[in-house]
Amino acid sequence: xxxxxxxxxxxxxxxxxxxxxxxxxxxxxxxxxxxxxxxxxxxxxxxxxxxxxxxxxxxxxxxxxxxxxxxxxxxxxxxxxxxxxxxxxxxxxxxxxxxxxxxxxx
Numbered sequence: 001x002x003x004x005x006x007x008x009x010x011x012x013x014x015x016x017x018x019x020x021x022x023x024x025x026x027x028x029x030x031x032x033x034x035x036x037x038x039x040x041x042x043x044x045x046x047x048x049x050x051x052x053x054x055x056x057x058x059x060x061x062x063x064x065x066x067x068x069x070x071x072x073x074x075x076x077x078x079x080x081x082x083x084x085x086x087x088x089x090x091x092x093x094x095x096x097x098x099x100x101x102x103x104x105x106x
Contacts, residue, residue: 006069008045013068017041018063031060 018028033056041047042057048099049057058065066075 003048004045007042007048008034009070010048010068011045013045014039014057014061017067018043021061023061028057028060032056090098 014028015073018025023031023034025039025043029036032039032053034053038047038049039057054065054068058068061068
């Protein structure tokens with residue numbers, strides 16, 4: 001895989017994770033501490049970020065840095081991501097219900 005291929009794969013994966021997290025470019029850029037313009041150029045495969053920026057982007061997406069460099073995301077990977085996100089949502093709902101139960105002593 002050549003340099004441009006790596007940039008393209010990185011950009012596609014960042015956009016994939018971002019959209020599946022329902023984050024706008026502005027949201028992710030803010031979380032990563034970079035400009036929207038810079039994030040856009042990364043997603044389009046035009047620039048390659050420094051390691052520190054990659055780490056911040058991965059953290060903002062809730063993934064490991066190596067996941068940003070995977071090839072095409074396989075259907076099994078999509079299922080794993082959806083399972084992880086649904087687990088996050090379930091945890092938030094349980095926390096909210098526990099707070100309501102505690103408040104109203106149900």
